[in-house]
Amino acid sequence: MALDPTPPPQRPTMCHSSAFLLPPHPSSSSPAPGCGGPASTSATVALVVLNQPLPRFAPLLWSRAALRVCADGGANRVFDGMPGLLPGGQDPDEVRARYKPDVIKGDMDSVRPEVKEYYSNLGTKIVDESHDQDTTDLHKCIDFIAKDSSVADKPNLCILVLGALGGRFDHEMGNINVLHLFPNINIILLSDDCLIFLLPRTHTHMIHIERSIEGPHCGLIPIGMPSTSTTTTGLRWNLDNTSMSYGGLVSTSNIVEEDKVTVTSDSDLIWTISLQN
Numbered sequence: 001m002a003l004d005p006t007p008p009p010q011r012p013t014m015c016h017s018s019a020f021l022l023p024p025h026p027s028s029s030s031p032a033p034g035c036g037g038p039a040s041t042s043a044t045v046a047l048v049v050l051n052q053p054l055p056r057f058a059p060l061l062w063s064r065a066a067l068r069v070c071a072d073g074g075a076n077r078v079f080d081g082m083p084g085l086l087p088g089g090q091d092p093d094e095v096r097a098r099y100k101p102d103v104i105k106g107d108m109d110s111v112r113p114e115v116k117e118y119y120s121n122l123g124t125k126i127v128d129e130s131h132d133q134d135t136t137d138l139h140k141c142i143d144f145i146a147k148d149s150s151v152a153d154k155p156n157l158c159i160l161v162l163g164a165l166g167g168r169f170d171h172e173m174g175n176i177n178v179l180h181l182f183p184n185i186n187i188i189l190l191s192d193d194c195l196i197f198l199l200p201r202t203h204t205h206m207i208h209i210e211r212s213i214e215g216p217h218c219g220l221i222p223i224g225m226p227s228t229s230t231t232t233t234g235l236r237w238n239l240d241n242t243s244m245s246y247g248g249l250v251s252t253s254n255i256v257e258e259d260k261v262t263v264t265s266d267s268d269l270i271w272t273i274s275l276q277n
């Protein structure tokens with residue numbers, strides 16, 4: 001008598017949405033909509049600003065965040081760049097006082113002394129970890145957020161990282177490595193051009209596509225480990241129980257065809273989608 005083949009594992013579904021990038025609804029003062037987690041609920045957003053030019057949507061995401069952390073030289077970017085991203089006519093000093101980080105954390109070799117002093121005088125917490133030269137400033141910031149009682153225990157925490165892509169390649173790879181170091185935290189790396197997040201293998205993923213702001217170009221990439229089986233729906237080039245590996249097949253220059261994309265894989269994958277300018 002033939003034995004039944006082992007059924008594939010049933011994974012819970014994790015929903016993702018980039019609705020946090022949508023312009024504010026005129027009558028809404030609620031927190032960020034649908035940032036990861038069940039798409040129907042609001043998310044608690046923590047923002048990390050890296051040492052790269054601020055993306056154009058930095059003021060919007062700042063206003064939606066419950067906790068704002070600058071990674072070392074990221075504080076210079078807020079100090080220098082935030083006034084220029086707001087509608088004209090606003091006094092830069094008034095803007096700086098309004099956009100005050102809660103925390104500056106890192107090895108402190110990039111934040112300018114006068115910027116550190118300015119924010120420290122306004123009450124920003126300065127966490128100097130210059131003794132640690134083995135973890136990146138982004139890693140240090142995620143550690144901080146993961147232990148911060150104001151946001152860490154929220155069921156729907158979403159960490160948005162500004163300026164994570166499009167700069168130095170070693171930094172970009174270090175930033176992507178942080179996604180793999182914290183697979184159980186919903187972390188989204190952002191630039192003006194695209195966003196990236198991890199799809200842990202423990203779940204089937206339902207990605208809601210906000211067509212007014214993202215797509216159509218997308219990619220599904222096994223950076224951390226090969227995958228022997230990945231299945232997708234909603235893409236122009238879907239995978240059907242397909243193997244992927246870095247050095248073999250990876251799905252780049254794919255196109256979203258439907259409002260919902262589903263992904264199931266036996267390995268953690270990187271999802272990336274273009275942002276419209």
Ligand SMILES: Nc1ncnc2c1ncn2[C@@H]1O[C@H](COP(=O)(O)OP(=O)(O)OP(=O)(O)O)[C@@H](O)[C@H]1O
Nearest residue numbers: 050051071072073110136137138164167168171172
């Ligand atoms: N060019 C870049 N591209 C992508 N991410 C960056 C880039 N520069 C900085 N970052 C991110 O911002 C964080 C803070 O940057 P900062 O320049 O303060 O770091 P750093 O430790 O001084 O870097 P390094 O000493 O290697 O130049 C980094 O940990 C990294 O995550």
Ligand SMILES: Cc1ncc(C[n+]2csc(CCO)c2C)c(N)n1
Nearest residue numbers: 072106107108132133134135136137
């Ligand atoms: C194998 C190895 N490679 C590079 C570094 C350097 N490094 C990694 S993170 C970091 C801090 C950056 O703020 C520094 C200097 C190391 N320690 N170990």
